[in-house]
Amino acid sequence: MSPARVLLHGGEVVDGTGAGRRRADVLVEGDRISAVTGIPSGIDAHVMDVSGSVVFPGFIDAHAHDDLALLRPGGVESKVMQGVTVDVIGNCGHGCAPVATDPRLQASYSGPVLGRFPEAVSWQSFPEYLDRLSTTGLRTNAVALVPHGALRASITGYARRPLDARELARATRDLDQALERGAAGLSLGLMYAPGDVADRAELVALARVVAARGRVLAAHIRSEGDDVIDSLRELLDIARRSDVRVQLSHLKVVSPRNRGRMPEVLAVLDAARSEGIDITADVYPYAAGSTTAAALFPNWALADGVPGLLALLDTPSERARIVASMHRPWQRQENSFHALGAQGILLAGFRQPGNEAYEGARLSDVADERGVDAAECLCRLMTEEQGELTVVMFQMDEDDVTTALSWPWSLIGSDGLPVQSPYTHPRMYGTFARILSEYVRKRGLLTLEEAIRRMTALPAERFRIPGRGVVREGAAADLVVASPEQIEDHATFAAPRRFPEHVRAVLVNGAFATLDGVATESSAGAFLPVRRSSTA
Incomplete structure (x- = not known):
């Protein structure tokens, strides 16, 4: 459903900037917000009475694995029903593009993360994959990172050695071409093969390509357990030597013997920021991970x-x-x-x-x-x-998760795995509703305005997605209508595939993706290319 004009009338607005909640109507024309307050009475529009609800910017999942799910019918319904309107894909070095020298290896290793690979794909290079995203009607918008593991596997397979000079030259060239085409940056998965064998020289060379384009380096570090501090220091050294902006993937500390170390990790991150290193992180609100x-x-x-x-x-x-x-x-x-x-x-x-x-x-x-x-x-x-x-x-301590969420530079990312098996981690269905129900309303860890900023304007700025993450005139009409006093996350470890309650409507580029809590058939999402000059 996508009427030419939609008036969201009678509700309140939390605009994503951190500003306070206020009473306001929102007028949508086409794929843009044309007015917030000051709307003439009697305007010709489809009027939706949103009394008792709040209009938010659409949520940006700062850490998604929906590279293939976006292309599958129903593949991202769990995101749309939460209010996610932008998926940042290509994380942890896992990806479906570029295609590996042996596609069978790529499908078998990354399939349990991305969901089952099709028998054949219509792309080889990363720009060709972006072309596919650009020509397919998507349920959400997509921002794409180049996965380091897939980039490496397209050149030298899963070889257990650093890249030689010729291979590294090809990797930097292919990465630069993907960034020129609009990729948001590069993601590292230094815990996973084949990225785990990359040496410092390779990582710095690639990071310099990312920095030259003004993009971001997202990194799943080598260890989030016993060696978490040394692994962080490796990442920070890469940042110093390349001057790249860094996004630390799923900020956490794992294993029972490392419980309580999150303040130590944050001290390292704060010292790095004081030094001038531009580093942020994403966090999911659960004490269990999945891979x-x-x-x-x-x-x-x-x-x-x-x-x-x-x-x-x-x-x-x-x-x-x-x-x-x-x-x-x-x-x-x-x-x-x-x-x-x-x-x-x-x-x-x-x-x-x-x-x-x-x-x-x-x-x-x-x-x-x-x-x-x-x-x-x-x-x-x-x-x-x-x-x-x-x-x-079940790797983490809940107090460490709470401490990570409290860090002012933490964004919200689901890290959800869109697998087709009956069982999955509940974060695929509940992350954003859980932030609002558990950590805003029940625990008071974050204010509503700050939580929304972490899920909207902050990731839009971080990934340089222009005109997203805010409710203001001229911005993209990615919007969520929900009741923060009632929203409930129903996805649990016992029953993970359950949608949240009290998300009334979700608009993607001005079209209703859900209405009255029911999914529509709209496919108004698009690939969002990132450009050097882009600002949120």
Whole structure:
């Protein structure tokens, strides 16, 4: 539904800038906000009575993995129903473009993060992928980061070595072409293969390309556990040597033995900002994370991607070596299996007959049912499911999450995985409603105005998305109508696929994507190219 004029009448406005809540009508014409207050009475428009509700700017998910989901029917409904109108995709080095030298490896490794890859894609390079986004009607708008892992895999596959001079020259050229086409920056996934083998020289060279274009470097650091401070220092050194703006991905501290270290992390970040390093972060409001089950295995076992891992698991001596490795700490790479124990890991993504009952189950319970060691159990499940498993891991302390959300430079990102399995992390359905219901209304951690700013104007400024994230005349008509006194997040770890309540309407580029809490068929979203001169 997209009438030429829509008048949101009788409600209040929180405009995204941090300014106080106020009574105002909002007039939308086409894909723009044409007036806020001062609207003539009797104007010819479709009038929606929003009394008792507040009009916000559409939410910007600063950390999304909807690279493929945007192109699937219904793939991002969980975002739209929360009020997300812009998805920042391409995070953690995972992506579907550029296409790897062996697409099979890319699909098997990143599929549990991005959702199942199609049998064939219509692009090879990153600019070609952006062309596909630009010519497809999307449910939300999209801002795209170039994934370092995919960029690397398109040049040298999953080779366990730094790029040589010729390969690095190609990587910088391909990155620059993607930025010229409108990519918002580069994302690193230094915990994941193949990005984990990149050396400092490679990362600095790529960061300098990003800095020259005025874009942002988003980074999943090498360790968020025991080596979190050294990993942060590596990222900050890259920033110093390149003068790049930095977005720290999913600010957190993981594993029980590191609980309470968030103030230490924030002290490092504050010192960096005082030094002049331009760094912000994104946070999701949960004490559990989620990723591909392949991340529970040592990276040396992923030299040939997930198929290579499966081949090792089929070799008894190598399987025994992997199982032994999983029961002890690793150098630099966080061993989540060892740190959390099998009781802290939930499983999802099962497709084999007989395994469907394990959907959402704890690894410890499955291992007990099968009567085997938990690491051995995971190896068997990976073999049976051909590596296409996702895990939810209870890694963080709630006080650390709250402290991270309190940092003034933290944006909100869902880090949601748009997998098609019955079970998933509830952040895919609840992140933005949870901020408003749990951390604004119930706990009072953030004011309503500050929470909205963190979800709208601040990410728009950070990623240089012009005319988004604010309710003002001339801005894009990405809008949410909701009742902050009533909004409820219903997505839980027991029942994650539940939409929030009391989000009355969502407009994407002036068209209703939801109305009266029901999704429409509108596909008014678009790829939003980022330009050097853009300001929010």
